[in-house]
Amino acid sequence: MSLKLKITLGVTVGLMLILFISFTFVYYMFIRVTTKGEADLLKEKARTLLLKDLPNHPEYWRDNSQMEELLIPQEMLRYISPDAKVIYQIYSDENLLRYPVIYVNKDTVIVETASDGIFVFVKMPVFKEGHQIATLEIGRSLRRLDQYANMLISVLLLTSTGTLILALVGGYFYTNVLFRPLHYFASTMQNIEQSGSFRHINLPMKATNDEMMMLGATFNRMIDRLQDMFQKQEQFLADASHELRTPLTIIESYASLLRRWAFHDEKLREEALEAIISESAQLKVLTQNLLSLTDVVRENCEQNVSFDLLPLARQTVASLRITSGRDIEVQLDSDRQELLMAGDSYKIKQLLIILIDNALKYSQQKVVLSISLTEDKWVILKVVDQGIGIAENDIPHLFDRFYRSDKARNRKQGGVGLGLAIALHIVQKHRGTIELQSRLGEGTSAIVKLPVTCQ
CATH class of the missing domain: 3.30.450 (Beta-Lactamase)
Known part of the structure; x- marks a missing residue:
């Protein structure tokens, strides 16, 4: 029925x-x-x-x-x-x-x-x-x-019969009018299912506030999101395939060269082995970053554990200072000895590594990590470098997966265009915000705002 x-x-x-x-x-x-x-x-x-x-x-x-x-x-x-x-x-x-x-x-x-x-x-x-x-x-x-x-009984029965007949006929035609948009919605959904293409429901120019129009507007917004997600997924697969194909091609080429010629040429053998090791490491980093991006099961923090941010930041900076041989400074807004916050300490450390590593790649001068706490209990992390900077039209796209600006990011510097996408994901899971401020030739500032607790 x-x-x-x-x-x-x-x-x-x-x-x-x-x-x-x-x-x-x-x-x-x-x-x-x-x-x-x-x-x-x-x-x-x-x-x-x-x-x-x-x-x-x-x-x-x-x-x-x-x-x-x-x-x-x-x-x-x-x-x-x-x-x-x-x-x-x-x-x-x-x-x-x-x-x-x-x-x-x-x-x-x-x-x-x-x-x-x-x-x-x-x-x-x-x-x-x-x-x-x-x-x-x-x-x-x-x-x-x-x-x-x-x-009176006869009149009431006659009136009831007439009323019921009118109710049946009027109700049938009224429901036809009422359900006409629903039939159109169902037809549009069936067309989407059969054709695999995304379509909007045509809404009247003069919008009304009834439930049918609200349903249609919600459906159109859902289609926009699905289409956007589908396009991003296609772009992600294409970019991931491209990024994976490059090191695999290099590894295959050098392995083939090694098999044919490098057994009797020590210099050529060393070059081939070095290229294979380098591209394998690059491939490993890319795979780890892809796995990090697919970790979207939970919206809130995976671990809502209280930890002290200051020693975590100092240890992270000390490790990067040793591995990079660069000057990295930690600045605090006061003489505080601890700064407790709740969240996933491993993810916060990963976030700091990504931001500081980016600053080190595109700057040859000192990098500064400043940490402060606002009165309304928000932690502010700010990574500042004096590097080459980023063009203004590139800034809105820097958090897209595999995006590289020609002036600021390239493969020779070791990036695959996933670091800031992972950073954005970590910040969002902690219910915070991240912002990049930069000008060409004047350096870049990455500003992260995190709540003391991510519940």
């Missing part, structure tokens, strides 16, 4: 329940109000008769002319003794006589419903010298009310 049909039937069933409850209430109130009005009229008539002092005037019953003037068609008057026997009675409808004689000691109203109509009985005690001596009963047949009630 289609969703459109389910909604139409659901609305119709709900409307049926509402109509049934409403019409039942209308019918009940109609009968209740009408019978109560008739009972009130009978009470007034009974009080009028009691004012005639019936116990002391039995001639009223013997001379029916005086009582019959108060008797209307389809009515009955009874005078009942304490032993539940009828002393006097007059009537204009025999159907009222079939109901039992009941002696009561208080005002009583009885409503009886039968197949031939509705009957109302009012009973009032008759007193003489402060003692009850009889009961006066007035009964009336409400056949006309029964006719009105049957007519």
Whole structure:
């Protein structure tokens, strides 16, 4: 069963329940109000008769002319003794006589419903010298009310039937209009599935704030993200293939050369072995960097462990100072002895190595790592060099995978264009930000802002 049909039937069933409850209430109130009005009229008539002092005037019953003037068609008057026997009675409808004689000691109203109509009985005690001596009963047949009630039922049934038919027809056409955008959405998704191409849903120029337009806009944004991710994936595969092919080609060429000629030429053999070792190391670094980029399982820190950043930074700088033989300085904003933060200390160390290594590659002067803590508990890491700098139009692309600017990055300097992409990934996992500020010939500053805790 289609969703459109389910909604139409659901609305119709709900409307049926509402109509049934409403019409039942209308019918009940109609009968209740009408019978109560008739009972009130009978009470007034009974009080009028009691004012005639019936116990002391039995001639009223013997001379029916005086009582019959108060008797209307389809009515009955009874005078009942304490032993539940009828002393006097007059009537204009025999159907009222079939109901039992009941002696009561208080005002009583009885409503009886039968197949031939509705009957109302009012009973009032008759007193003489402060003692009850009889009961006066007035009964009336409400056949006309029964006719009105049957007519009301017919009108309600006819109205309900017409309303349900209109609800079914109107609901069907309304759901057609309502679900037309959904059919278009489904058709677009099927086309995307079959063709493998990305398509937008055409939305009206004048946007509305209904759920369908929100769904369409969300779908279009999702398609944009998927298309962007797909394009980046294709570019990533192409760049990775290119980067992997270069060292593999060199290794293959030198290995072939080694097999054919280098066994008898020591100089050529040394050159081939050196090239193979160098390209193998490059290939290993590239593979490790690719594995780092694929580590995107968790959005937050893999290890949210508290550690002291200062000794970690000093040890990292000391190691790089020894391996590079360069001057690297650590600057603090105060004489603090420790700076505790939570996160993955291994990733933070990797981040520092990437930023400082980049600064060392493109600068021959001193590199400075400054560490500070803001009042709102953010750690600021700043790596500054006095190197060749980066062109302004290259800065927005430096965090893209395998991107190299012609002036600042090339293969001879040992990079594969993945360092800053990995750095960005580490910073994002720690819920921080990273920014590059640079000018050609004036050096570069890498500014990282990290929260004290990455939760």
